[in-house]
Amino acid sequence: MNRDTMLAGGIAVVVAVSLLAATVVPGAIAQPESDPVRSGHLDIQEVSIAPTAVSGGTATLQVDTRLEHWGGESENVTVRVRAVGLESGLVETTTETAVEPISGEREVSVLQNLSVERAGGYRVETAVYRDGARIADGSTEVRGVGTLTPAYARTDVRFHWQSGDGFPPIEYTVRNAENDRATLDVSTFLTNEGDADSEELRVVVTARQADSNVVANRTEVEVGTIRPGRTATPSVELTVPDEYNYYLDAVLWKDGVIVGTARSVANLNPTETVRTNETVREVGIKVSDFEDGDTNRGARETTASSDADGSVPGFGVGVAVAALGGALLLARRQS
Template sequence: MNRETMLALGIAVVVAVSLVSVAAVPDAFADPDSDPVRPGHVSIEEVSIAPGAVSGGTANLTVDSRLGHRGGTTENVSVLVRAVGLESGLEETAVRAEVGEISGDREVSVVRNLSVERAGGYRIETVVYRDDERIADGSKEVRGVGTLVPEYARTSVDFHWRADDDLPAVEYTVADAGDNRTALNVSTYLTNEGDDPSEELRVVLTARQADSNIVADRATVPVGTIEPGRTATPNAELAVPDGYNYYLDAVLWKDGVVVGTARSVANLDPTETIEADETVREVGIEVGDFEDDDAGAAGAARETEEPAADAGEGGTPGFTAAGALTALVAALLLARRQS
């Protein structure tokens, strides 16, 4: 028996053993794409942030993380949400939510509240884990948290005039003058911009001497309840010395809390005039765009690649049913050629 014939017979023996293995273990060469235990793919589709309950020192931020799921069942999913100070870089607070098992092509909403200091801005980070392995993450910035109004200081009533109206927020007329005293009839306008009647309010009107900052006179005026869309005009008479300039301040109170202020001027000195102080304030809370981190993209890539790498577990290395049949046909042709 020559060498070629022996080689062909050896190949035939190996192929026969492979076919016997296929018959004995039918799932040894199963198509990896049909593996029912392959985990699905989880990603962060969207993160929305809304202000919740606000007190004098803290603010609750409601974070809604929407997870997108595709493919087979994914088990032991959890989401970590944390707030990191933009200026300090320190973690302010963190909460973790156990999501559990997710299956099918759908979105899952995970809502958690973060309690942070009512000041500055924060980077809200969202991290998704599967079996304590990070598979997706991203972040979103929130600024102007200090502008959130505490619940005890909220009211739908505000001073009617705005800075761009070129009209004074506090008006006055000279009611009487004499004996080095001037009586000023001071008034302001309060509008209920809400949908419900206002709370019981009061306004304090003050005449403050501009140079010394001394209070020349002050009066408290009950405002009562203002109906929705209506304007009230509280007024009072203040007596001040002649020949000076005054700041006219209006302070709005609700249940012992200052909820609004306004200022105008009364120029009674014919040789000098003053203007109301201009103030600059934050315009309100701002939420930035959600950003996916590179680590999350890498985790998603690992998630899709790893099952394919493990698909051949339990089979015979290097052989498939199609490969075995091909080798058998080649061996028979070679043996026939040599005979």
Template sequence: MNRDAALAGAAVGVVLVALLASVAFPGVLADPTEDDPVRPGPVRISEVNIGADDADVRGGTVTLSVDTRIEHRGNPTENVTLLVRAVDAESGLVETTQTVRVGTLRDEAETSVTANVTVEREGGYHVETVLYQDDRRVDEDGKTVSGLEALTPAYAQTDVRFSEGDALPPLSFSVAEADAGNNRTTLELAASLTNSGDGRSEDLRVRFVLRQADSNIVAAQTATDVGAIRPGRTATTTTRVTVPRNYNYYVDAVLLKDGVVVDTARTAANLDPTKRISVNETEEDVELRVEDFEGGGSDGRGEYTESPAYGTETSTPGFGPVAALVALLASALLARRWTQ
């Protein structure tokens, strides 16, 4: 028999056997990847950013928008989940938790995942982000947020504030009328307001309260509406009050928008010719801060610093002056012996 014909017949036989086996036993020629699945690609947190929209700031709470950038490489990765939680910076208690199911990541790129967490508008929080794949923690990151009380609620947002400066003080007064017979003095109060925003101001009102300096008794109070102030402009609103003469007063002014306090100012009115008072106050601005978690080294542990020990100077037992003299003599004798 021809050798080539025999080989061709054997090849045909192998093909026929394979076809018969595939029909008789389905799954014999199944894709091997079904038993040996593809390893999912790595995922990690590359960046975390936290913000707060003005519309999400309320009187008692604020909603923080936590934007987490997740980096994916390699093969598709399924069942990716992001956990975001806000932990009170002082008590360490978890304030709120939000879980976002990311699903399957296929592209070799970064994916932005946003989670909204609502917290009390005071103090600070550690905002932690934890990345899971198939319920297994694979990465985590976070930032610290502080000074939330500095955020202005949406209903009280305005760019108008009392003016600051020596040439144009926020509050001033002048004597409009003096009635010696009735022991009364009428003061004209003026409040200077500046609009540092981009829009016209509306629905503003200034309330004045005069308190006698020694007794703290409210001697008079009044309020006046503020007209519209154009952007970048400064306007002055005035009103009059009558108080007993020959006393000194603290003048407090409160700027309100729709009944909400947005700014305050104070000055002193010295009507007593024999005694004067002044307003001395120290103000500290509280600003919103967002910081990364602080860590000591690459492993996340804090650095250990050994402090030098301090104490009184004492002699070490066994090493006093006598022992030093004996050691010196012994060294001399030994040197002499070696020279001989």
């Protein structure tokens, strides 16, 4: 028997034994693995927070968690987000979101909403879980949640000239002055700073006696729609007792909600003046000058009633009697 024949016979014997072992002993010959899937890697790349819906009592914060992924496929991933009060340390609210399986090298955005009280500040904590085990976490803080403007109080219309440039947001002229009464033509300036037409608005203007805060007169005017980048100049007439100084307050209303305020002054007393930021002083006033005045009526209605009965609202017979008695008493003392 030559050498080649012996080698071939040996190989045949080895193959036969291997086949017999595979039949008799399961698993004797290892089967090739079918390319097992390796778990991917996840990390928090960025967390951004933006307000969405804002009401009078609550604010909804949208939390955008961007997850960085690389490697194999990641399954059974959840993201938990909670808001913790900065001052109290109490958990305000918590939400949890399941994430679809992630594969490849990419970023994934997970959006979640947190509804919190519209006050103070919060620490927003984010945690990433896979198969119930935490694999990444982080936190960020938001402050000034109470300064967010509710949707019902938003408007792009602003009182002009309130930036400290020296111009008053409200101005007036004296249209008429007689019988110790002054009729003021009061106007203000409203600018639409937005990109669309404004809502239907109205302005309520009040003349408030500077030393006592007594409302001398109040009226309102419809503003209507203001085009983008345009300024409207609504004006009203207010009739008030003469020889007093007044704060002129303008309040901007939108659908029953105050959306803006402005203040200026009207100095009708030639011996003293007031400023908008001045502390109220105690100065003697005649309350009777402001009696019998319905502050809810408009200036035109007040003027019409004056012409009808021949008297001027706010000054009754008592004022004249008091003035006559004072004059007689002064004359008697001098004599």
